[in-house]
Amino acid sequence: MTPEQIGFTFLYLAAFLLIGKWIRIKVKWLQNLFLPSSIIGGFIALILGPQVLGKLAGFVVSNNSFLTNGIMTKEVMEVWSALPGIMINIVFATLFLGATIPTLEKIWEYGGPQLAFGWTMGWGQYVIGILLTILVLTPFFGLPPMAGALIEVAFEGGHGTAAGMAGTFKEMGFSEAYDLSIGLATVGILSGIIMGIILINWAVRKEKTQVIKDVKGFSTLRKQGIMEFQNREPAAKMTVRPESIEPLSLHFAVVGMAVFLGWLILKLLIWIESVTWGIWTDSAFMTYIPLFPLAMIGGILIQVVFNKVDNSEILDRRMINRIQGFSLDILILTAIGTVSLDVIGEYIIPFLLLAGAGILWNVFGFLVLAPRIIPTYWFERGIGDFGQSMGVTATGLLLMRVVDPNNESPAFQGFGYKQLVYEPFLGGGLVTALSVPIIYQLGAIPFLIFAAIMCIVGVLTGLLYFGKK
Structure with missing residues (x-):
């Protein structure tokens, strides 16, 4: 593959991102669902690629025809398949860069109820998924026990985590888990947004919301995903002078160092294992760990250093957010555009069972546990954790913005x-x-x-401590 071919794949990316945005602006029902343009563009790429258009063309053209890949080329699909696993490292490296890290006391005071609720939901997804696998998926469909982790990987982790785990799945002989988890992540985001909007309308009618009393006040521009003129502000601060270094270049370099530091930590862990317990137990556990959680640790360590030495505050959180958002858009579009429908079709019943079990658990947790764990503004605060447990953090933030558009509750801070x-x-x-x-x-x-114990700890802490406040 030549550099020109690799560069051309990014032109495809640009085209599908613009197509996704154009469709979001033009199609009313997609506006009402608040679907991100990257998801829309990803679906269009999937339809026009080898999985849909290519297979349909295969009925009327020869196997050697370029149409068997749809409008995509083999090089595009090859590069796109690798991008999600790369971009997730950037997404996680940026999670804490440029952010103020508060004291544990303040975290517990403001975020404790939501932490207890989110902790319960996350570990509960493991409990539900593993039970379903042990009782149904393994004995009746032959899926390995690892399938029990797919609900949490896909729903809580989203497309990025699923993509980041691709190498781990492959090394463990369960490469199909990548396509299944990407599919589950897509179902999670779609159902999270749809059900979230339904729950918000229900809560407004039942007077369970304390901030908004209707959901009809959104402007046309907001539904189209365009910032209203009066709300527009700089996307980032100019913390350094461009003649010394472009601010974007500086922040990208810091993010790159966070990923590199995570890579060094991973290599160190693999080496320590190889000379200690790996020899004693004849195992190689650390080699299965993906890079992205350690890139997050790298970002935390770099931020701690900046907090101590950076008196000029040259790291701007909004600039970091732009890098993170750009990486996430590429990740989602390429992950959806390259997912294998053949794998999902082969495991369609297990796929639907995992998706259904995850959705039911999340809805149960939100409607039954959230009002008993979160003492004040339970709906405004809990809907964010519900959105995250169904898709990604952005889904939770979107739903919180709907029920608390002016940040009047403690939802965003918590x-x-x-x-x-x-x-x-x-x-x-x-x-x-x-x-x-x-x-x-x-x-x-x-x-x-272990997951059941952690889930019970979350429930009891929420009900017996925060719930009584």
């Missing part, structure tokens, strides 16, 4: 503080990354017991 403790472990953190290797090495039962 959600942000909760993320500082939650993200390093669940939703793509260390537990998510380690869950599949642990189940592969030790079996499903030990991890099921």
Whole structure:
């Protein structure tokens, strides 16, 4: 593959991102669902690629025809297949860069209820998924026990985590899990947004919301995903002078160092294992850990250093957010555009069972546990955790913005503080990354017991401590 061919694949990316945005502006029902342009563009790419258009063309043209790949080329599909696993490292490296890290006391005070609720939901997805696998998926469909982790990997982690786990799935002989988890992540985001909007309308009618009393006040521009003129502000601050270094270049370099530091940590862990417990147990557990959670740790370490030495505050959180958002758009579009429909079709019943079980658990948790765990503004605060447990953090933020457009409740502050403790472990953190290797090495039962204990800890802490406040 030549450099020109690789560069051309990014022109495809640009085209489908613009197509997705244009469709979002023009199609009313997509506006009402608040679907991101990257998801829309990803579906268009999937339809016009080898999985749909290519297979349809195969009925009327020869196997050697270029139409068997749809309008995509083999080089495009090859590069796109690798991009999600690369971009997730950038997404996680940026989670804490440029952010103020508060004290544990403040995190507990403001984010504790949402942490208890989110902790319960995340570990509960493991419990539900592993039980479903042990009782149904393994004996009747022959899926390995690792399938029990797919609900949390896909729903809490989203497309990025699923993409980041692709190498782990392949090394463990369950490469189909990548396509299944990407499909589940898509179902999670779609159902999270749709059901979230339905729940918000229900809550307004039942007077369970404390901030908004109707959901009809959104402008046409907002539904189209365009910032209203009066709300427009700079996308980032100019913290350094461009003649010394372009601000975007500086921030990209810091993000790159965070990923590199995570890579060094991973190599160090693999080396330590090779000379210690790896020799004693004849195992190679660390080699299965993906890079992205350690890139997040790299970002935290770099931010701690900047907090101590950066008196000029040259790291701008909004600039970091732009890098993160750009990487996430590419990740989602390419992940959806390259998903294998053949794999999902082959495992359609297990796929639907996993999706249904995950959705039912999340809805149950939100309607039954959230009002009993979160003492004030339970709907405004809980809907964010519901959105995250169904898709990604952005889904939760979107739903919170709908029910609290002017940030009148403690929802955003509590959600942000909760993320500082939650993200390093669940939703793509260390537990998510380690869950599949642990189940592969030790079996499903030990991890099921541990997940059940963690889920119970979250429930009891929420009900008996925060719920009584």
